[in-house]
Amino acid sequence: MGSIRVRESTQKLFFDFHYLGKRCREQTALENTASNRKKLESILKRIEAEITLGTFEYHHYFPNSPRAKEFTRQAEVQRAREAHDTPLFEAFSKDWLDEMKIQWRQSHISTVEGTLKNYLNPYFGEKEVGRITKKDILDFRASLAKVTTRSEKHLSASRINRIMTPLRMILSEAANRFEFSSPYHGIKSLKVPRTDVEPFSIDEVKQIIDTVRPDFRNYYIVRFFTGMRTGEIDGLQWDHVDFKRRQILVRQALVQGRLEYTKNDGSFRTIEMSQLVVDALNDQKKATGKMNFVFCTRTGSPLNHNNITKRVWYPLLRHLGLRKRRPYQTRHTAATLWLAAGENPEWIARQMGHTTTEMLFRVYSRYVPNLTRRDGSAFERLLLTEFDSSTHASAEEVFNEK
CATH class of the missing domain: 1.10.150 (DNA polymerase; domain 1)
Incomplete structure (x- = not known):
């Protein structure tokens, strides 16, 4: 049985009862008077009756109680168990x-x-x-x-x-x-074959830049030499191009026709522009400088990448006799060209929006023979040096001397 009690420190009345095996004490703002006690005792009787019937909703009586949410959830679980029922x-x-x-x-x-x-x-x-x-x-x-x-x-x-x-x-x-065991426990994801990157060579890049429609030449220069993702370059606005510091500020991307923040913290980055990119953007400004988007339609709306891919990119590759590759390979091309040029891997990772250099070495190193000096060339030079100094000695004689 519950009771109405008075807190000595405040002389305020409070409920004292048990629910779901726990003692519950809920404070009220009422003074310790006979009429207030009678009022609360009437409420307590209703509470105990509802507990007995299984219809008691804790939050209906004590909505501000820290225990309301906990008991509401427990009641839902209990009802589901008793009815052997869960939502569809x-x-x-x-x-x-x-x-x-x-x-x-x-x-x-x-x-x-x-x-x-x-x-x-x-x-x-x-x-x-x-x-x-x-x-x-x-x-x-x-x-x-x-x-x-x-x-x-x-x-x-x-x-x-x-x-x-x-x-x-x-x-x-x-x-x-x-409170049931998830049936998904123990089910592993399907193994996904590793996607191989197919970057363009510097000669192929030059062919593409020299041949592409003039109104898309600057677009592809920026794609090839900044490593920007499709959504990032299509969502690039002039406010995020800093010519003074020669930087592109990647802050947003165009996703399904909407501008959204970059997909993760690493993607939120600053790209250092080469002179070729600076020149391309200065030239582009003559055409779209009064628009919001750097690369856009005549009306100023952002490009539709599917449309550009089908109408410009794939026809251009066919015309040049180059293997069909997704436009995203321009990003992979930037990474391999930077690595081949000997740029600092940490700098490249920042340009690409990677948080570490691990992906660079795992994904791109095979396209740059001397990147890690693990291509056999050092051993080759050692053998050549030894054999040259042996004046026509056989390999067996050289190694026996060692």
Whole structure:
């Protein structure tokens, strides 16, 4: 049984009762009078009756109590257990997405919404989150491997992993909230083949720059010699070009037609401009200097990279007889050219927006034979020196002398 008690230090009345195995003491602002006691005792009777019936909602009576949120969650879990019931996947995933939106860029929100609409809800929507099994998940992933795209290709391992990520997050949150073991536990991502970079040689770059349409010459000079990502150069505005310090300030990117902040802290960076880039941007300013975007349409709107790729980039490669490669290879080209020129790897990493130099050596070193001096040339010179000094001695004689 609960009771109404008085706190000696303040002479204010407070509730003292037990709920879900815990003692609860909730302070009131009422003075210790007979009428106030009678009023609170009436409320306490209702509380105890609702606890007995299983309908008590702690936050309805004590909305400002630190315990309200905790008890509300426990009550939900208890009711779900008693009813052997959890929300349907589609309803729960909607609540989950609404809670997560504040953390994500709009482009990522759109991607997750598309994944839910096209893949997850059609398969899991009518299932209770607490009744989804590991077999359900594995069957769903197997079904994705049979899906074909518009170009009649199967979904890649990387694409399947991206579809599975929201599912893992949703089930993990549901498991925490309703206290069951996530069925996703132990399921690993599909192994993704390493993507090989295909940078252009300096001769190929020169061919492209010399041949491309004049109105896109500056665009591709900046792409090839700054290492900017597609969204970064398409979202570049004149406010972020500092001619005095010869710097490009990468602060935003154009993603799905919207300007958004850069995707991570490393991408938020300053690029040092070479003279070739400075000259290209000075020339570009004559054409678009009165617009907001550095590279834009005649009306000032940003470029549509898919349109440019299909109408300018691929036709140009075909015309030059060069192997078809995505425009993103201009970024890889910048990295390999800087490395081949002997620039400091840490400086290159900052230019590229990498937080460490590890990716440079892992991804690009094979395109620069003398980058790490691990190409066998040092050993080759040693042998040549030894054999030259041996005046026609055989290899066996030289090594026997050693």
